[in-house]
Amino acid sequence: DQQVKQNSPSLSVQEGRISILNCDYTNSMFDYFLWYKKYPAEGPTFLISISSIKDKNEDGRFTVFLNKSAKHLSLHIVPSQPGDSAVYFCAASAQGGSEKLVFGKGTKLTVNP
């Protein structure tokens, strides 16, 4: 049972345009959501997060939106740059006193020059 789903395995956008990566979850106990970015041969790196009490969090070119009623979150990258080409993982955690994250399977973003 996949609790965090990223339904698009890949996404291709032009440099300078907006990239929108989507993520759906099923577990209502999740209260914290994160995005990680992974380049080949490297471990994932933390990108941005959002608490369930918020609906938007912004950090530079990256904005995460959370729609709790729809159990949906999205990551917007504006403007997209070729260096953003990577696999993006959505992750969620539930309160419980640990660092356990449940990850989606990832979306490979390709930003074309």
Add this chain to the structure above:
Amino acid sequence: KAGVTQTPRYLIKTRGQQVTLSCSPISGHRSVSWYQQTPGQGLQFLFEYFSETQRNKGNFPGRFSGRQFSNSRSEMNVSTLELGDSALYLCASSLGINTGELFFGEGSRLTVL
């Protein structure tokens, strides 16, 4: 500041053998988590250790075990290896204050023949 270090980076084992993977966290980080990454299942949580105590465990068989030492370094062990254990094993460290912001190592690539 040194990152998370995992050793060995690559290893090949045969079915039935056992393997031990090592992880040195970022200095000052007391939490170490382990994840298994496979093409079909994505990133799956194995377990988390905090101050030498296992704080949470994922849905993996008892062949998968781990421990954490007083210096926060961690090891994970897989006994009686199966072909399906072939994966990238990622270690992540954090302060352990449940922000979900994990710092991942580059992983140990295990191939079981």
